[in-house]
Amino acid sequence: MGADRNTSRLRCLVRGAFPGANPLRRRTDLFEPIALVLVVLIAVASAVLAFAVAQGELDRRLVEVEREQLSKHQVVASVVAELPSSTTTHRPVAVRWGQPPDERFAVLDLPARIQASGTLPVWLDERGQPTVPPLTRGAATQAAGLAGAGVLLGSGLGTTLALLAARAWVQHRRLVAWEEEWAEVEPQWRNHAS
Template sequence: MARTRGERLRGGRLWRWRRNPLRRRGDLAEGWLLLAAFVLAPLLGVFSGVTAAGAVEESLAERRERIRPVPAVLAEDAPRTPPAPVTEEGDGGGDGAVRAKVRWTAPDGTGRTGRARVEPGSAAGTVLSVWTDPSGRLAPAPPEGAEAGFQVVMAGITAAGAAGGAVLLGGRLVRARMRRRRLAEWEAEWRRVEPSWRKRMTG
């Protein structure tokens, strides 16, 4: 009875574990290598992903503790038209905000001025909140809610994929080296037995 495709695939994968006269130590080592790679890749991926996500979440929590909102006063009329989004951190952002000059008081009591993101068309003298670091300098607002969750999840996925991929890639490289070595051994053995085969063929 003909074997199904699945049975043939399983037999092809498991031949290294079966005792047969053609199996070499390198074949068994390659089998253990494949098993280790397929077991370690998901385990290390999950561990790295959870660790990275936890690190990002902790970093965001520390950032929320370091910076705080303080009252500020708009020192000029804000532009009515938002600029085109740009990539520089703290500018643009696609949320419709504009940048304008504001005044606030630092923790040491000194007055500070700087440019912060405000609602378009806000009039000078408008009271608003800005985020500052412990030294009283303006700082970007910490991500909250869905944005913070997205950063945590993406950090975990990226780390998991990188770690798992590195294990699989390393396994493939080692396997390729083992195969080259096995082919070299076969070629050397064939050179030893070829003369006797020729004598039998011509005898």
Template sequence: MRGSGRTTKRLWRWRWRSNPLRRHEDILEAWVVLAMWAVLVVGGAVAGLVTAHAAAEEFAHQRAERHSVRAVLLSAAPQAVPAIRGAGNRVLAKVRWTAPDGTGRSGYTRVHSGLQPGARLTVWQDDRGNLTTEPTGPVKGAAEAVLFGLAAVAGVAGVTFGAGAAVRVRLDQRRLAQWGREWELVGPQWGGRKAG
């Protein structure tokens, strides 16, 4: 039984290879489809993994470089404008903090609206003592790295399928043109019959 299954597959392949209706464009299309899937599987996996790894490293670098520090609010934080309340009721206000080298610094950062001068709050600074945003946490960073990786896979898939579709459209145009030329030769032979 097992041998007959292999024989059937071999015969099917042999028939496909020796099929008189098979055209050069059909072989090209088969290779294009195979190449598309190879690029999608290999290229998509590599792009996704490299992108996810790079994003995870960047988030880890941010967490290593940025540090929280206590700061004092120097000016009153105005009430948030109702039109932009979606920003979490945070407004720009001046704060003072101590840099890693021990010097006092002041600058502007986003704080909750309505705070009064002298209020103590936590801000984030880099290794040079400049204000920065809070780094992405490990869990959120991992989730975002996965999303970036999936976006890279989708980008590779889109480009691959787009290029493959363009090649296949061109092959279809060549096939139709060839069929048209062949019909011009064969068609008149069929049209010579008269109804009797």
């Protein structure tokens, strides 16, 4: 009994979405099922495209992560002095690392919240100059996820706007058709009412 009820509900939904040979069906009534099929196809294509974009971005970023991991290395530098600063968010700090005669000095711009005393980890590039930390796998994964989400959101927004515009046009066409039909039928009704 429950299976029959579910089957009849499914048939009702299909009949509502696809009007078929209903004698009261208008040409504009075919818009909804066609639009439904197009939206499903666009959603599937968008998901595949988003996955491809995200995978491509992840592959590109992971190559960059590997390159940066190989080209940068970390040293522990001792803070020599805190230099005067004109901003409250960042401050320059003089640091040194290595042993004489290879001792190196640099001025780093630290955020104000980081304590500038003792030792600090410093990332160096291939030439031994201070640089930003290398990219991580987590940052690469996050960038790939954002790229894929951007494709999905853009596609969803574009599809939704196109569907709303098309529905507004179809509704306008229905109203125009009803006005034309009423212009034909109204004189006949006026004669019956008299």
